[in-house]
Amino acid sequence: MAYESAYPAAEQDGAAAGGESTTWKRSKIVPHTSRLKVGDERTLDILGMETQVRIDGFRARVLIDYYFHNPDDRQYEGTFKVRLPNEASPYFLAFGQSKTELEAVTPKKFKQAKLDDANPADEAKPADHEKPTHKTAFEPNAIMAARQASWIEPKEARIVPKEQAAYAYGETVRRRVDPALMEWAGPGMFSARIFPIAPNKVHRVVIGYDANLTAIGDDYEFTVPLPEGVPSTEVHVAVASIDGVTTKVQPEVAADEASEASYYSFSNPDGRQIRIRLEGAGATALTGSDQVGDYFAAQVTPQLPDASDDGAKNEGAAGAKPDAVFLVDTSLTANPDRFNVWRKLMRAILENNRGKVERFGVVFFNVESFWWRPELVANTSENVDALMEFTDTLALEGATDLGQAFDRLASGQVDMSRADVFLMSDASATWGTSDPYALSGRLAKVGSSLFAYRTGMTGDDTSMMEHLARETGGAVFSVVGESEVAAASTAHTAKPWTIRNVSVDGAKDVLLAGRPKTIFPGQRLTVVGRGGLAGGAKVDLELARGEEVETVGVPVEHVLSSSLTARAYGQVAVGQLEEFLGSTRPFAEAYARQYRVPGKSSSLLMLESEEDYKAYGIEPKADAATVRGSTVRNQVVNALDALASKLGDPKAAFTDWLSRASQMQGVGLAPSKSFLSLLEELPAESFDVVAKPLTCRNRSWEPVSKELREELGEQEPSYDTVVADAKRRLEKYGSDDALKALSSLVEANPADGVLARDIGYSATEWGHHGQAYHLFRRVADARPWEPQTYHAMALALAKAERANLALVYFEVALSGKWHGRFGSFDEIVRLDYLRFLRKTSDEELHEAARTFAKTRRAKLADELGIDAADMVVVIAWNTDRTDIDLHVTEPSGEVCYYGHPKTDSGGRLTRDVTQGYGPEMFVLEDAPRGDYRVRAKYYATDRNRAGTRTKVQATIYRNWGKPTEKVIRKTVTLEDGKEMHDIMNVDVKK
Numbered sequence: 008m009a010y011e012s013a014y015p016a017a018e019q020d021g022a023a024a025g026g027e028s029t030t031w032k033r034s035k036i037v038p039h040t041s042r043l044k045v046g047d048e049r050t051l052d053i054l055g056m057e058t059q060v061r062i063d064g065f066r067a068r069v070l071i072d073y074y075f076h077n078p079d080d081r082q083y084e085g086t087f088k089v090r091l092p093n094e095a096s097p098y099f100l101a102f103g104q105s106k107t108e109l110e111a112v113t114p115k116k117f118k119q120a121k122l123d124d125a126n127p128a129d130e131a132k133p134a135d136h137e138k139p140t141h142k143t144a145f146e147p148n149a150i151m152a153a154r155q156a157s158w159i160e161p162k163e164a165r166i167v168p169k170e171q172a173a174y175a176y177g178e179t180v181r182r183r184v185d186p187a188l189m190e191w192a193g194p195g196m197f198s199a200r201i202f203p204i205a206p207n208k209v210h211r212v213v214i215g216y217d218a219n220l221t222a223i224g225d226d227y228e229f230t231v232p233l234p235e236g237v238p239s240t241e242v243h244v245a246v247a248s249i250d251g252v253t254t255k256v257q258p259e260v261a262a263d264e265a266s267e268a269s270y271y272s273f274s275n276p277d278g279r280q281i282r283i284r285l286e287g288a289g290a291t292a293l294t295g296s297d298q299v300g301d302y303f304a305a306q307v308t309p310q311l312p313d314a315s316d317d318g319a320k321n322e323g324a325a326g327a328k329p330d331a332v333f334l335v336d337t338s339l340t341a342n343p344d345r346f347n348v349w350r351k352l353m354r355a356i357l358e359n360n361r362g363k364v365e366r367f368g369v370v371f372f373n374v375e376s377f378w379w380r381p382e383l384v385a386n387t388s389e390n391v392d393a394l395m396e397f398t399d400t401l402a403l404e405g406a407t408d409l410g411q412a413f414d415r416l417a418s419g420q421v422d423m424s425r426a427d428v429f430l431m432s433d434a435s436a437t438w439g440t441s442d443p444y445a446l447s448g449r450l451a452k453v454g455s456s457l458f459a460y461r462t463g464m465t466g467d468d469t470s471m472m473e474h475l476a477r478e479t480g481g482a483v484f485s486v487v488g489e490s491e492v493a494a495a496s497t498a499h500t501a502k503p504w505t506i507r508n509v510s511v512d513g514a515k516d517v518l519l520a521g522r523p524k525t526i527f528p529g530q531r532l533t534v535v536g537r538g539g540l541a542g543g544a545k546v547d548l549e550l551a552r553g554e555e556v557e558t559v560g561v562p563v564e565h566v567l568s569s570s571l572t573a574r575a576y577g578q579v580a581v582g583q584l585e586e587f588l589g590s591t592r593p594f595a596e597a598y599a600r601q602y603r604v605p606g607k608s609s610s611l612l613m614l615e616s617e618e619d620y621k622a623y624g625i626e627p628k629a630d631a632a633t634v635r636g637s638t639v640r641n642q643v644v645n646a647l648d649a650l651a652s653k654l655g656d657p658k659a660a661f662t663d664w665l666s667r668a669s670q671m672q673g674v675g676l677a678p679s680k681s682f683l684s685l686l687e688e689l690p691a692e693s694f695d696v697v698a699k700p701l702t703c704r705n706r707s708w709e710p711v712s713k714e715l716r717e718e719l720g721e722q723e724p725s726y727d728t729v730v731a732d733a734k735r736r737l738e739k740y741g742s743d744d745a746l747k748a749l750s751s752l753v754e755a756n757p758a759d760g761v762l763a764r765d766i767g768y769s770a771t772e773w774g775h776h777g778q779a780y781h782l783f784r785r786v787a788d789a790r791p792w793e794p795q796t797y798h799a800m801a802l803a804l805a806k807a808e809r810a811n812l813a814l815v816y817f818e819v820a821l822s823g824k825w826h827g828r829f830g831s832f833d834e835i836v837r838l839d840y841l842r843f844l845r846k847t848s849d850e851e852l853h854e855a856a857r858t859f860a861k862t863r864r865a866k867l868a869d870e871l872g873i874d875a876a877d878m879v880v881v882i883a884w885n886t887d888r889t890d891i892d893l894h895v896t897e898p899s900g901e902v903c904y905y906g907h908p909k910t911d912s913g914g915r916l917t918r919d920v921t922q923g924y925g926p927e928m929f930v931l932e933d934a935p936r937g938d939y940r941v942r943a944k945y946y947a948t949d950r951n952r953a954g955t956r957t958k959v960q961a962t963i964y965r966n967w968g969k970p971t972e973k974v975i976r977k978t979v980t981l982e983d984g985k986e987m988h989d990i991m992n993v994d995v996k997k
Contacts (some may be wrong), residue, residue: 038092038465040234042379043075043212045083045204054209055239060141060231062220062283063247063569064305067094067229068145070215070866072154077204082131083653084202086759091197092218092232093467093549098603099147100611101154102201102400103161104208118725122798142245147568147603150213164611166600167411167625171963172612174672174792175623177887198758199611217574220285221463221487222531223305227288231281242273242281249565254285289564294540295572299601299634301539303514304532304575307546307561308531311504327500329365330383330425331356332455334412335398336432337706338373339754340466342719343404346461349431350398352486353745355389355496356429363500368421371396372412372624374438374750374778376745383421402708404719406438406750406757409446409471411438411700417452427499428481430459434471435442437757438750439781443471444585446654447478456481459501463487470582473521482527494529503527504550511546514538516638520579520587526550537638540566541724558726561616577602580639584608587646589653589663594642601630609769621671657694661815662686668823673792675824681859682818688855693811696804698777704740715748726762726956733769742773753782760786767799768960770976776807785818794825795883795924796837805843810851813843814860826915831917835881835926841867842967875968877934877995880941882901886957892944894987895929898995903929904944934995941990945981961990 024505039058041053054074061068077083093098144193151163167175197214220227224260228261236444245268246254256262256271258278263270273281292305333353335343367390370376379397384390409432416423430448440446450457457479459472472483482503484632486495501685509517511534520533526548534546545560581604584595588608614620663917665686670678708716715732718724729752737745747767754764767782780803787796797820804813817840819835844864849857868874884891893916894904903910905919914931943959960979965973981988 016448020107031969038090038095039071039232041073041087041089043073043085043087043201043204043210043213045085047351051077051204053237053699055241056237057232057241058231058243059145060229060242060244060283061145061247061571062229062285063571064247064249064285064288064293064565064571065220065222066293066304066571066575067220068215068571070099070143070150070213070232072143073212073214075204075210075212077206077208077210080206082206083204084200084203087199087201087212089214089215090465091195091311092230092405093461093463093465095216095218096574096604096606097197097214097216097611098574099213100164100199101151101161101213102160102199102613103211105203105211106157106159121385125979131143134787143245145215147215147599150215154211154213160277160518161211162613162615165612165620165625166603166605166609167612168596169608169610170791170843171623171625172610173790174485175614176612177621177623177790177792178673179619184596188573191261197605198756200663201654208540217571217578219306219533222308222485223490225287227291229283231283233276233279235279240275241274242504244271244273244281244283245269246271246285247567247569249285249288249291249567255284255286257282257284263806276396276417289844290561291565291567291709291718292540292544292563293567293572295569298631299573300537302535302537302572302576303511303534303544304535304572304579305540305546305563306533307563308529309526309548309559309561311500311526311528311545311559312557319625327363327364328425328427328455330423330427330522331364331367331386331429332376332383332416332421332423332426333367333429333431334416335371336373336407336409336436337371337401337403338405338432338747339403339719339751340407340433340435341722342729344400344464345431345433345462346403348460348464348486350395352460352496353429353431354391354395354491355492357386358612359493359496360500361386368426370412370415371401371706372408372837374411374414374747375405375703376408376415377418377591377702377706381420398861400707402706402711404711404751406754407432407435407748408438409434409436410439410449410697412698413446413449413453414700416455417449423453423455426455426456428453428457428459430457430472430475431497432459433462433464433466433468434459434475435466435468435757436471437754438778442655442660442701443474444478444658445657446471446655447475448474448655455479456499460486462497462711468940470775473523474546474586479720480525480945482523482530483521484527484529485531496527501528502552503807504552506548507551507556508549509534509546510549511538511540511544513535513541516580516640518576518579518583518639520582521561522583522643524700533579535579537576539996542566545742570642572892574602574604577973580602581606581608583639583643587643587650587654589659590646593637594637597628597630597633598639602635612853640663651915656691658689658691658695661694665819668791668819671791673826676819676822677824678818678822681862682822685855685859686815689811689815689853693809693853694815695810696777696780696807696809698775698781698790698807701743701746701775701778702939703744705736705744710736710744710873711738712956719751722755724755726752730956737773742775746770746775746778758787758789761886764799765956765958767803768958768978770965771803771960773804774806774978776803779803780807780809792826793887793924794820794823794829794836795926797823797924798832798839799883801836801843802839807846808851810847811853811856814847814852814856817843828920829924830927832926834917835928837867837871838881838928838967842964845968873930873932873968875966875967876932876964877962878929878931878993879967880929881926881962881964882943882959882990883925884927884959885924886959889923890920890946891925891927891956891959891981892919892946892958893927893929894942894944895932896940896942898935898939936995939993939995941993943979943981943988943990945988946985958972959988959990963991963993965993965995 057072059070103441144150198854218801247268251561290307294303364386368383457475458481462639476483483500484495514536517536545562548559550557581598584591595608605611668674715728731744733748752762763782763786767779770779783800797816801816803815820836844860901910903914908916917928961977963975
């Protein structure tokens with residue numbers, strides 16, 4: 008059957024010298040693409056970028072200078088977002104105002120001004136041996152020194168524990184001084200909040216990162232992406248010399264050869280990338296040292312015993328199974344490049360294994376999941392063509408919920424007893440739970456091995472893939488280009504070997520990246536450790552398969568001395584420690600600081616002065632001594648022993664967080680003894696929230712507007728376009744479809760707490776309380792010092808009929824030492840908490856919670872001081888540093904607001920909240936008859952932020968605390984330039 012696909016076929020990114028194809032062709036969504044946004048819609052112009060690259064064997068270090076211009080007369084706080092290559096690890100961030108002064112900013116004038124800054128007229132031109140490519144500074148101190156003459160008071164970020172960094176940043180911005188915060192925003196995406204962006208000035212953001220080259224056979228390849236729309240681009244590349252290895256560069260340019268390296272320079276190069284290929288690099292190792300000691304890092308591909316076995320004798324549980332089930336990601340980040348690869352790979356797996364794969368099934372997923380057909384179908388060419396035709400109809404949008412996709416597999420709808428699972432996804436869990444062990448626990452219910460595929464495209468969450476594969480006895484295979492599809496399609500059919508140990512003579516703390524438990528033929532391993540490598544060194548693997556035990560030695564062909572080695576070890580070490588933060592957090596943070604590795608435990612934070620760091624308890628630590636006195640292998644073994652029964656356990660995760668929260672700045676939880684006793688009694692299932700699955704009525708492109716479709720193709724959905732589209736779908740298809748539309752904003756901005764809170768409000772308004780809880784939980788994880796989030800979580804859980812956990816989060820909201828700027832927060836929480844306890848039956852609560860609730864009800868009623876009220880109005884909003892004022896006009900015309908907080912009829916308003924989120928509350932116990940007008944005044948917003956939408960969520964209780972109680976909820980989006988916004992009118996009749 009022939010048909011024309013709606014998606015262009017997956018293409019190659021050109022060919023290497025000699026005609027051999029290389030990596031997949033990308034769309035415009037490439038690494039190094041950057042944005043400096045000062046609101047939902049506003050992006051400052053990029054004037055130019057200069058990229059310095061150093062390549063040592065399989066490792067690269069990249070340093071990029073971005074130049075942006077603020078043409079406005081106002082100062083901003085901005086969000087700098089940059090896409091990095093897959094598995095790239097930032098190590099450096101600096102920000103400052105450039106000395107470049109331009110009356111009229113044009114690319115030509117900017118470039119000349121930048122050159123003048125770099126080469127003052129009174130300095131002699133550098134000699135040939137001092138060309139920029141030869142003397143590039145890549146270490147932090149040297150980077151700052153090299154730019155000192157062309158910046159005005161530049162500031163460099165340092166590694167700080169994540170929660171401490173986020174709190175210090177928020178409080179510093181509130182004081183209107185100069186911080187920046189760079190956080191992991193999802194695989195391949197880092198986000199830096201930067202302040203101040205001065206008016207009418209050119210600003211410079213410098214970011215440095217390390218990344219592994221892409222292995223293609225015995226070669227390594229590195230691409231330097233050239234984003235579109237950059238007026239001025241300079242690229243300088245240095246490739247370390249290795250005996251017997253040939254370097255090819257495209258586009259071709261003459262090399263400046265030196266004994267230690269080859270140097271290449273490009274000025275405004277044509278095309279979309281520069282490709283550097285190291286031919287014949289094979290098994291390459293790096294060696295280096297720092298104040299801790301010596302290190303090595305290597306990449307090897309072991310030749311396994313029976314590697315030539317065609318799989319005929321490998322049938323059974325450990326070999327290929329006769330059924331294949333594909334989990335295919337249709338989220339925004341699959342659009343369009345990955346989806347094209349998944350289609351090609353699915354066809355290859357089915358066609359190249361037709362004698363082994365008898366039946367197949369497909370689950371498509373984003374924030375929802377569904378089976379292509381309700382049963383497994385025969386692996387015939389007709390069925391494969393039918394599948395390909397169906398994939399043409401699917402819209403690629405929304406966030407990624409791995410958990411509900413695994414639940415779909417485990418639902419029993421399709422027989423999975425003889426199936427292998429093939430994950431066609433970047434594995435970045437941006438919706439629902441993202442806890443790797445919680446996810447692998449849900450996948451374990453399926454009982455199948457999972458195989459995943461590394462495409463080399465930006466955004467692959469390789470650590471998640473490796474975790475899921477490791478925990479199910481599967482593997483992660485490379486499919487970075489057309490040439491690897493055939494091998495990848497059959498790689499799972501071999502019977503794997505179990506890795507029992509890895510060692511290198513003379514080395515300690517030898518680690519395998521990803522901690523794989525098994526290895527399949529052709530798998531490449533990254534091995535790091537502490538200690539040097541002598542000539543003729545090899546990596547020894549002790550392997551087992553059934554009763555067979557083999558030791559395989561993998562010789563290292565090339566050994567190169569490199570200053571990149573220590574951090575190559577550090578990146579693997581931090582990644583493994585961060586798997587077990589419940590046990591290893593102090594060590595993870597120490598290793599992250601020592602090796603400058605931001606991630607799940609730590610962020611890059613930039614403050615104004617050393618005094619500012621000290622004010623938040625951020626001071627130098629003896630990290631080198633901590634590293635010298637420990638090994639990651641021992642820490643991981645100890646963590647597995649200590650946490651074996653707790654990994655993936657939601658109760659254990661909560662109690663660990665509660666313990667840490669007592670020490671967090673701005674939180675200081677002090678739970679009562681009775682509450683702690685209650686937590687001990689509650690079962691683990693009380694802490695597990697599985698949201699009701701979404702079921703969308705339309706999954707095609709038909710309801711998607713042309714404007715949004717174009718934005719989704721660029722993976723840059725704008726807030727206004729998405730919201731307008733969601734509104735249309737809400738009216739036509741319902742709230743499930745509308746929420747899927749909104750979730751594209753989360754997929755594109757997974758670390759944006761304002762967006763998550765905003766969409767959480769929408770989910771609440773539409774009755775998707777379980778989905779709202781998970782969105783609010785992400786906000787709480789990132790910003791634990793904001794008590795409104797726990798209040799929102801408690802309310803969502805109550806509506807989701809998760810009474811025990813709702814009670815827990817009400818207690819959390821009342822247990823903290825919150826900042827005074829949050830006003831009468833405690834009083835408002837008490838009102839909602841008391842209402843919840845009065846309406847919750849004993850049957851809904853665990854036995855231990857019933858006694859606790861009874862005592863708590865009496866105490867809350869006494870603290871609140873009111874038993875019932877004719878009218879209660881509560882407002883809260885989604886943006887920080889924003890002043891929204893509640894105004895209630897009574898029938899008499901008297902207005903209750905912050906300037907007149909008590910009315911003659913007895914109405915009263917809680918303390919005015921002027922710095923963000925609310926809540927504010929109006930209470931009238933005995934309301935006179937008549938019409939009450941409820942309004943919100945948009946009094947003030949953050950002067951440094953442009954365009955971010957502020958939404959007010961209003962809850963009006965009629966006859967609060969009485970049998971006739973009624974509740975009305977409404978969300979209103981506030982408009983810029985408009986002060987007073989109507990919420991609703993309430994008619995009181997007695």
